[in-house]
Amino acid sequence: METASIMSVGFERNRWLGARVAVIAANVANADTPGYKARDVAPFGETMSATRIEQARTRPAHLALDDGRGRAFETVTRPATASKHSGNAVSLETEMASLGDARSEQAKAAGILGAFHRMLLASAKG
Amino acid sequence: MSDGLQTAIVSSVAALRAQSLRLRVVSENLANANVTAATSSGDPYVRKTVSFKDEIDRASGASIVQVRAIGRDAAPFRIHLEPGHPAADAAGHVKLPNVNPLIELSDMREAHRSYEASLQVVRQSREMLSDLVDLLKGR
Numbered sequence: 001m002e003t004a005s006i007m008s009v010g011f012e013r014n015r016w017l018g019a020r021v022a023v024i025a026a027n028v029a030n031a032d033t034p035g036y037k038a039r040d041v042a043p044f045g046e047t048m049s050a051t052r053i054e055q056a057r058t059r060p061a062h063l064a065l066d067d068g069r070g071r072a073f074e075t076v077t078r079p080a081t082a083s084k085h086s087g088n089a090v091s092l093e094t095e096m097a098s099l100g101d102a103r104s105e106q107a108k109a110a111g112i113l114g115a116f117h118r119m120l121l122a123s124a125k126g
Numbered sequence: 127m128s129d130g131l132q133t134a135i136v137s138s139v140a141a142l143r144a145q146s147l148r149l150r151v152v153s154e155n156l157a158n159a160n161v162t163a164a165t166s167s168g169d170p171y172v173r174k175t176v177s178f179k180d181e182i183d184r185a186s187g188a189s190i191v192q193v194r195a196i197g198r199d200a201a202p203f204r205i206h207l208e209p210g211h212p213a214a215d216a217a218g219h220v221k222l223p224n225v226n227p228l229i230e231l232s233d234m235r236e237a238h239r240s241y242e243a244s245l246q247v248v249r250q251s252r253e254m255l256s257d258l259v260d261l262l263k264g265r
Contacts, residue, residue: 014258015129015130017130017254018129018130018131018133018134018254019130020130021130021131021134021247021250021251021254022130022131022133022134022137022188024134024247025133025134025135025137025138025141025188025244025247025251026137026180026188026189028137028138028141028240028243028244028247029137029138029140029141029144029189029190029191029244030141030178030180030189030191031141031240031243032145032148032178032236032237032240033178033179033180033191034177034178036180092239092240092243095243096243096246099246099247099250100250102250102254103250103253103254106254106257107257110257110258110260110261113261114260114261117261
C-alpha cells in the first residue's frame with residue numbers, strides 16, 4: 001500500500017475519533033437533560049466502505065460535491081440502557097468507557113502516523 | 127482534523143457552566159432553608175428547581191446544554207407549631223420553606239458527578255489534541 005494512502009486512512013481515523021469524542025461530550029453534557037437519548041457515530045468500518053453518489057461534471061464550472069474530506073459522520077442513537085424517570089437515557093459509565101476507548105485508539109492511530117512519518121523522513125534524508 | 131475535539135470542548139464547557147448554575151441554585155435553596163415570611167399572611171421561601179435542554183450552537187455545530195428554566199417547586203410547605211413566631215397564624219402554625227436538605231445534598235452530589243465527567247472529557251480531549259500536535263515534532 002502506498003504511504004500516502006496509509007496517511008489518508010490515518011487522517012480519516014483521527015477525524016472519526018474526533019467526531020466520536022464530540023458526540024460523547026454531548027452525551028455527557030446532557031446527562032441530566034430530560035428526554036435526551038445517548039448518541040454515537042456510525043462505526044468507522046461502515047463510514048469507510050460507504051459508497052458515495054457523485055454527480056457527473058462535464059464542465060469545470062459545475063459545482064462539485066465535496067470530496068469526502070470534511071463531511072460530517074452519521075450519528076446513530078445508542079441502544080437505550082435503563083432510562084431515568086425524566087426519560088433521559090445516558091449512562092455516564094458507558095460514556096466514560098467509550099471516551100477511554102477513543103483516547104487509546106487515537107494514541108494508536110497517532111503512533112502509526114508518526115511511525116510512517118519517520119519512515120518518510122528517513123527515506124527523504126537518505 | 128481537530129474539529130471534533132474542539133467541538134467536544136465547547137460542549138463540555140457548556141455543561142460545566144450549566145452544572146455550576148445548578149450548584150448555585152442548590153446552595154441558594156440550602157441557604158434559605160429556614161427563611162419564613164415576615165407576617166402570617168405571607169409565604170416563606172419557595173424551593174427553586176433547575177431543568178436543562180439541549181441546543182445546537184450554530185457557530186461550532188456543537189451540542190450545548192442550556193438551562194431551560196429556573197422553576198419553583200410546587201411541593202407543600204412544612205408546617206411547624208411555634209406560636210411566638212412573627213409569621214405564625216391564629217393557630218400558632220408557621221409555614222417553613224419546602225426545602226428538604228437531604229434532596230438538596232443528593233442533587234449536589236449529582237451535579238458534582240456530572241461536572242466531574244465533563245471535566246474529564248475536556249482533559250481527555252486536550253490530551254488527544256496534544257497527541258496530534260506531537261506528530262509535528264520530527265523525532
